[in-house]
Amino acid sequence: MNERVEQTKINQAVWGACDSFRGVVDPSIYKDYVLTMLFLKYISDVWQDHYDQYEKKHGDHPELIEELLKSERFVLPKDASFYALHEKRFEAGNGERIDKALHAIEEANIHKLRDVFQDITFNSTRLGDEAQKNDILRHVLEDFNRPELNLRPSRIGKLDIIGNAYEFLIKNFAATSGKKAGEFYTPPEVSELIAELVSPDEGAEICDPACGSGSLLMKCGRQVQAKFNGSRKYALYGQEAIGSTWALAKMNMFLHGEDNHRIEWGDTIRNPKLLDTEDTLKHFDVVVANPPFSLEKWGQEKAQTDKFGRFRRGVPPKTKGDYAFVLHMVETLKPKKGRMAVVVPHGVLFRGAAEGKIRQRLLEENLVDAVIGLPEKLFYGTGIPAAILLVRRDKKDKSVLFIDASRDFHPGKNQNQLTEASIAKVVEAYGARKPIDKYAHLATFDEIKANDFNLNIPRYVDTFEQEEEIDLRAVLAERAVLKAELIELEAKMDGYLKELGYGS
Structure with missing residues (x-):
C-alpha cells in the first residue's frame, strides 16, 4: 500500500x-x-x-x-x-x-x-x-x-x-430510521453476545430465519474464524421476508467475502425456504435470530395445518407471533446437538394462555437452557428491555440458568449499549452455570414447575438491595446537636445585625 x-x-x-x-x-x-x-x-x-x-x-x-x-x-x-x-x-x-x-x-x-x-x-x-x-x-x-x-x-x-x-x-x-430499523439491523454488541453464547464449531451450519442485513449471521461466522485460526469452514443460511432487506443481506455477504452462504427471500413462518425436501425443514447446528417483536398477522390461520409440524406444541396467539419464530427455530435444530439463541420481549417469559402452554411443553421436553435479561433501549425502534432465550438439544440436566444483565450497560442519549465487560460477564456466567448473588440463579425443574412454568427473571434472580437500617436514636441525637448549633448561629446573627444598626 x-x-x-x-x-x-x-x-x-x-x-x-x-x-x-x-x-x-x-x-x-x-x-x-x-x-x-x-x-x-x-x-x-x-x-x-x-x-x-x-x-x-x-x-x-x-x-x-x-x-x-x-x-x-x-x-x-x-x-x-x-x-x-x-x-x-x-x-x-x-x-x-x-x-x-x-x-x-x-x-x-x-x-x-x-x-x-x-x-x-x-x-x-x-x-x-x-x-x-x-x-x-x-x-x-x-x-x-x-x-x-x-x-x-x-x-x-x-x-x-x-x-x-x-x-x-x-x-x-x-x-x-426509527421503528423500521428493527427490520434490518441488530446492534453489533447484541450480535456479538449471541455469537459468543452459541459458540459455533468448525464445520457448523448456522441459520438465522429472520436475518435482516445478515450481521448476526456474520458475527457467528467470525466466531468460528476466531476459534479456529481463521477457518472459513462453516456455512451461513438465512431467510428474510422484506425484499430490499434481503438484497441488503446478499450485498453484505458479498462485500465481507462470505461466499459460502444461502440467503432466501420469503416469509419464514408462512413459506419457509430452507428445506431438505418439499415437506422437510433443513436442520442446523446453530440457529440464531432477532425476530420482530410480537408480530401481528404472522399467519396463525395456516398454523393448524402446517405441513412441517412446527406448531404441535401449540399455536401462538393471532396477534403475537413471538412463539411462532421460537417454534420454527426449535424444529430446525439438529437432533441431539442443535442449539439456538433468540431475542424475545419479556412477555414471552410469563404470558399465559396458549403461550403458557407452549412454554410448559418446551420446559417439559428439557429444551430451555437459559434465560438472559438485557438492558432497556438496546434495540433500534423500541425502548423496551428484551431477553435472550437459549435452547439446547443436548442438555445434561433439567435446570435452567437465569441471568439478570439488565443493569450492565453504557448509557446513551437514544440507545444504551452493551460493553465488552458486560458481554464477557454474561458469557462467563453462562459457561460457569452457577449461582451468582443478585446476578444469576440456576433453577431446578421442580422450582420452575412450582412457579407454574413462569420464566420471568425476577422470580429467580433477586436483585433487591437491602437498604441500610436507620438508627432513630442516632438521628434524634444528631437533630438535637443541629438544633443547638442553629440557635447559636441565630444568636450570633442577631448580634451582627445590632452592630450594623438593624437590630431592635
Missing part, C-alpha cells in the same frame, strides 16, 4: 455521500441507493485493480488477461463499471444508465446476485423530476469518486475496510 488507509475517513466519506439525498428523500429510502452505490464502487475498484495488475504482467496477451479475469469472484461487464457511469455523469439519463449497469452485473453473476437489484431503481420519481434526479445522481457519482473512496485492494490491503464501511452505514441508517 502506498498510504495508510483509515477506516474513519472512509466511513466519513460514505456517510457524507448521503448529503446529496438529505432533504429530498427519506433516509429509509435513500439508504438503499447509498449502499448499492458503495457496492458498485467496490466491485468496480476491485475489478480495475486486478485488470491493471494482469495488464502489467501480460499486456501483450489480451486473451490471457480475459481468461485470468474469468477466475475472479465476480464478473464486471465493461459498460457497467462505476467509472463508465461517472464519465457520463453530465449527460441526461443517469438513473437509467445506473439501472442498466446493475442489471448487467446481475446477469453476469446470476448465481450470486440473482434478483438482488430488483427492488432498487435509480430511475425513480422518488428522486424528483428528471432534471433534479439527474443532478442528484451526478453529485452521488462525484461523492463516490473522492480519493478517500478509492477501494482498490492494492490500496486498502486485505483489511475488511469495505465490509466495515458497509456495516457502519447500516448502523447509522438504523439509528435514523
Whole structure:
C-alpha cells in the first residue's frame, strides 16, 4: 500500500455521500441507493485493480488477461463499471444508465446476485423530476469518486475496510430510521453476545430465519474464524421476508467475502425456504435470530395445518407471533446437538394462555437452557428491555440458568449499549452455570414447575438491595446537636445585625 488507509475517513466519506439525498428523500429510502452505490464502487475498484495488475504482467496477451479475469469472484461487464457511469455523469439519463449497469452485473453473476437489484431503481420519481434526479445522481457519482473512496485492494490491503464501511452505514441508517430499523439491523454488541453464547464449531451450519442485513449471521461466522485460526469452514443460511432487506443481506455477504452462504427471500413462518425436501425443514447446528417483536398477522390461520409440524406444541396467539419464530427455530435444530439463541420481549417469559402452554411443553421436553435479561433501549425502534432465550438439544440436566444483565450497560442519549465487560460477564456466567448473588440463579425443574412454568427473571434472580437500617436514636441525637448549633448561629446573627444598626 502506498498510504495508510483509515477506516474513519472512509466511513466519513460514505456517510457524507448521503448529503446529496438529505432533504429530498427519506433516509429509509435513500439508504438503499447509498449502499448499492458503495457496492458498485467496490466491485468496480476491485475489478480495475486486478485488470491493471494482469495488464502489467501480460499486456501483450489480451486473451490471457480475459481468461485470468474469468477466475475472479465476480464478473464486471465493461459498460457497467462505476467509472463508465461517472464519465457520463453530465449527460441526461443517469438513473437509467445506473439501472442498466446493475442489471448487467446481475446477469453476469446470476448465481450470486440473482434478483438482488430488483427492488432498487435509480430511475425513480422518488428522486424528483428528471432534471433534479439527474443532478442528484451526478453529485452521488462525484461523492463516490473522492480519493478517500478509492477501494482498490492494492490500496486498502486485505483489511475488511469495505465490509466495515458497509456495516457502519447500516448502523447509522438504523439509528435514523426509527421503528423500521428493527427490520434490518441488530446492534453489533447484541450480535456479538449471541455469537459468543452459541459458540459455533468448525464445520457448523448456522441459520438465522429472520436475518435482516445478515450481521448476526456474520458475527457467528467470525466466531468460528476466531476459534479456529481463521477457518472459513462453516456455512451461513438465512431467510428474510422484506425484499430490499434481503438484497441488503446478499450485498453484505458479498462485500465481507462470505461466499459460502444461502440467503432466501420469503416469509419464514408462512413459506419457509430452507428445506431438505418439499415437506422437510433443513436442520442446523446453530440457529440464531432477532425476530420482530410480537408480530401481528404472522399467519396463525395456516398454523393448524402446517405441513412441517412446527406448531404441535401449540399455536401462538393471532396477534403475537413471538412463539411462532421460537417454534420454527426449535424444529430446525439438529437432533441431539442443535442449539439456538433468540431475542424475545419479556412477555414471552410469563404470558399465559396458549403461550403458557407452549412454554410448559418446551420446559417439559428439557429444551430451555437459559434465560438472559438485557438492558432497556438496546434495540433500534423500541425502548423496551428484551431477553435472550437459549435452547439446547443436548442438555445434561433439567435446570435452567437465569441471568439478570439488565443493569450492565453504557448509557446513551437514544440507545444504551452493551460493553465488552458486560458481554464477557454474561458469557462467563453462562459457561460457569452457577449461582451468582443478585446476578444469576440456576433453577431446578421442580422450582420452575412450582412457579407454574413462569420464566420471568425476577422470580429467580433477586436483585433487591437491602437498604441500610436507620438508627432513630442516632438521628434524634444528631437533630438535637443541629438544633443547638442553629440557635447559636441565630444568636450570633442577631448580634451582627445590632452592630450594623438593624437590630431592635
